[in-house]
Amino acid sequence: MKVIPIMVNIFKITISFLILLVTNLLAERNQLIPNSYYEVDLRYEKLNGNENYLPFSKPWFDDSAYKSESMLMQLQPSLTPRGNKHDASLNSWIQFNLHNNIVIINEMHLNYASQNDPSYIGKEWRSISGLTNQSFLHWSKKMGSASGMVIQVGRFYSQLGPGRHGQLLLGANTRPMDQLSLSLDHSISKNLSARFYFQTSALDKIGSDKRYMSLHRLEVSSLRWYIALSEALTYTRDTQGLDMVYLNPFIFYHLEQLNGPGLLGNTIGTLEIGYKWNTSNLYAEFLIDDVQFDYEVKGDLEPNEVGGLMGYEYAGANYYLSIEGVALTNRTYKTPDPSEWYLHRNMPIGYELGSDVARLNVLSRYYLREKWHIDTEIDMIWQGEGDFSKAWDTPWENDSITMETGYSESFPTGVVEKSLILSTELMRHWNRERWIGLGISYESVSNVNRVSGAVDSGLSIHLGASWTLEYEAIFDQ
Numbered sequence: 001m002k003v004i005p006i007m008v009n010i011f012k013i014t015i016s017f018l019i020l021l022v023t024n025l026l027a028e029r030n031q032l033i034p035n036s037y038y039e040v041d042l043r044y045e046k047l048n049g050n051e052n053y054l055p056f057s058k059p060w061f062d063d064s065a066y067k068s069e070s071m072l073m074q075l076q077p078s079l080t081p082r083g084n085k086h087d088a089s090l091n092s093w094i095q096f097n098l099h100n101n102i103v104i105i106n107e108m109h110l111n112y113a114s115q116n117d118p119s120y121i122g123k124e125w126r127s128i129s130g131l132t133n134q135s136f137l138h139w140s141k142k143m144g145s146a147s148g149m150v151i152q153v154g155r156f157y158s159q160l161g162p163g164r165h166g167q168l169l170l171g172a173n174t175r176p177m178d179q180l181s182l183s184l185d186h187s188i189s190k191n192l193s194a195r196f197y198f199q200t201s202a203l204d205k206i207g208s209d210k211r212y213m214s215l216h217r218l219e220v221s222s223l224r225w226y227i228a229l230s231e232a233l234t235y236t237r238d239t240q241g242l243d244m245v246y247l248n249p250f251i252f253y254h255l256e257q258l259n260g261p262g263l264l265g266n267t268i269g270t271l272e273i274g275y276k277w278n279t280s281n282l283y284a285e286f287l288i289d290d291v292q293f294d295y296e297v298k299g300d301l302e303p304n305e306v307g308g309l310m311g312y313e314y315a316g317a318n319y320y321l322s323i324e325g326v327a328l329t330n331r332t333y334k335t336p337d338p339s340e341w342y343l344h345r346n347m348p349i350g351y352e353l354g355s356d357v358a359r360l361n362v363l364s365r366y367y368l369r370e371k372w373h374i375d376t377e378i379d380m381i382w383q384g385e386g387d388f389s390k391a392w393d394t395p396w397e398n399d400s401i402t403m404e405t406g407y408s409e410s411f412p413t414g415v416v417e418k419s420l421i422l423s424t425e426l427m428r429h430w431n432r433e434r435w436i437g438l439g440i441s442y443e444s445v446s447n448v449n450r451v452s453g454a455v456d457s458g459l460s461i462h463l464g465a466s467w468t469l470e471y472e473a474i475f476d477q
Contacts, residue, residue: 037429040365043320043322044320044365047280047313047320048279069474070097070473070474072093072094073470074433074468074469074471076092076433076468079463079464087115089115091108091109091110101141104137105136111129111130114127121204121346134155134156134176135154136152138150147186150183152180155176158174158176160217161309162283162309164361164363165326165359165361165363168308169232169268170349170350171349174348174349175344177201177344179201179202181197183196183197184196188220191223192220192221192222193220194218194221195219195221197216197217198215198217198249199215200214200246200247203343204345206338208238209236209237211339212234212235215230215233216250223276226274227274228270228272230270230272231270233267234266234340234342234349236340243263253265254267264337265340266335266340268350270285270286270287271285272284280313281312283311283313284310286308286309287306287307287350289331291304298402299397301401302394303330305329306332310324312324319365319366321362322361323360324362326359329355329411330356330413331356331392333354338391338392348388355387355388359381361379362379363377371429371430373427373429376423376424377421379420379422380418380420380421383416384416384450385412385416385450386414416447419443421443422441423440423442425437434468436464437465438463440459440461441462442457442458443457444456
């Protein structure tokens with residue numbers, strides 16, 4: 001085993017601590033960064049609450065705290081542990097709360113180019129890269145005492161699914177897309193409510209191909225349970241733009257695709273269920289990409305492309321426990337046409353690790369005292385050869401395969417990379433964007449990069465910090 005030293009740049013840490021010493025400003029921003037430590041706090045509070053059981057409202061923006069006209073400006077430098085590395089970044093946030101529940105948001109992000117994912121396709125300049133992460137208009141409207149509507153237009157995060165560590169249809173690590181979304185809520189009774197959600201998004205182009213995604217979802221929830229059905233479709237057009245038929249929120253995309261003509265695309269559906277009792281919650285998400293029902297020709301031997309996520313979480317007097325498992329078969333999110341793959345700017349739209357993967361994650365949080373907690377996490381990952389780096393293949397079409405012999409695959413397929421990550425972290429937080437944490441982790445990987453016999457392991461100590469400089473102005477009425 002090799003021991004990896006503390007990989008922290010002294011300058012970055014000094015800047016973070018100077019900000020800690022000189023800043024103690026106003027209100028926090030109402031945006032929850034996907035997969036942040038603060039999500040666990042919200043899940044803990046939700047388990048201890050008595051409100052209707054609904055997954056966290058997506059996108060992550062909430063304007064309920066801003067009823068007056070105001071402006072909020074923030075700069076957020078942060079140093080975040082990423083395994084054996086540390087990401088130093090700078091975020092800016094500008095928020096205008098205007099009349100009649102209209103909010104305009106702009107968020108920009110700056111980081112070192114060396115921190116970018118290998119699949120990054122943007123511009124890098126003098127070892128720096130940056131982007132407009134979010135920029136959108138948010139409008140909300142109450143319709144009577146029982147209904148409400150929210151419309152968002154622009155570039156923003158959107159996320160669906162009950163998972164803590166990931167979601168199958170619309171994941172937390174998806175790059176914000178340029179899109180329009182519509183959300184309709186209605187209280188059926190005191191304890192029962194329904195929500196309809198629709199979004200249509202522009203994905204990144206591949207050559208001359210213009211790529212789009214449409215998605216709709218219906219969920220019903222009570223104080224104890226919820227159930228949701230969702231359908232998403234990615235499609236590509238060479239010369240034309242959006243297909244008007246896929247801008248209809250209330251039709252089934254898969255049926256339209258089958259009836260055509262010329263409505264090619266990749267449809268994916270999910271079913272979500274959740275049940276809460278006392279301070280426990282059991283939840284699941286099931287995904288269907290392609291399932292074979294007929295066995296008449298060799299093409300019908302194609303293995304099913306499906307996935308599942310199941311989790312259990314519990315809130316005690318001063319601790320939180322969560323267990324979550326995920327499995328996605330080979331070729332899920334893919335079709336023979338790479339432009340229809342479930343990707344945006346080379347990043348998965350669905351589950352962060354793509355397909356041909358299994359995962360078991362256990363997280364516990366113990367609250368030592370107010371605003372102090374310690375996290376302990378066990379993460380086990382099995383990644384097969386059929387991730388997004390592998391082209392679509394059809395081994396069931398080989399001459400050696402017949403309808404009599406059939407065709408099957410192991411799961412995960414091929415040489416499987418197996419990872420075990422053990423970590424613990426102590427954190428002091430002031431709010432969701434002002435925190436400092438110290439942690440230690442051990443990682444062991446066998447069959448690294450799916451090379452049989454290749455092994456790697458290491459121990460790392462990491463220090464992370466984030467603090468927000470901000471200015472807020474409330475306009476006179």
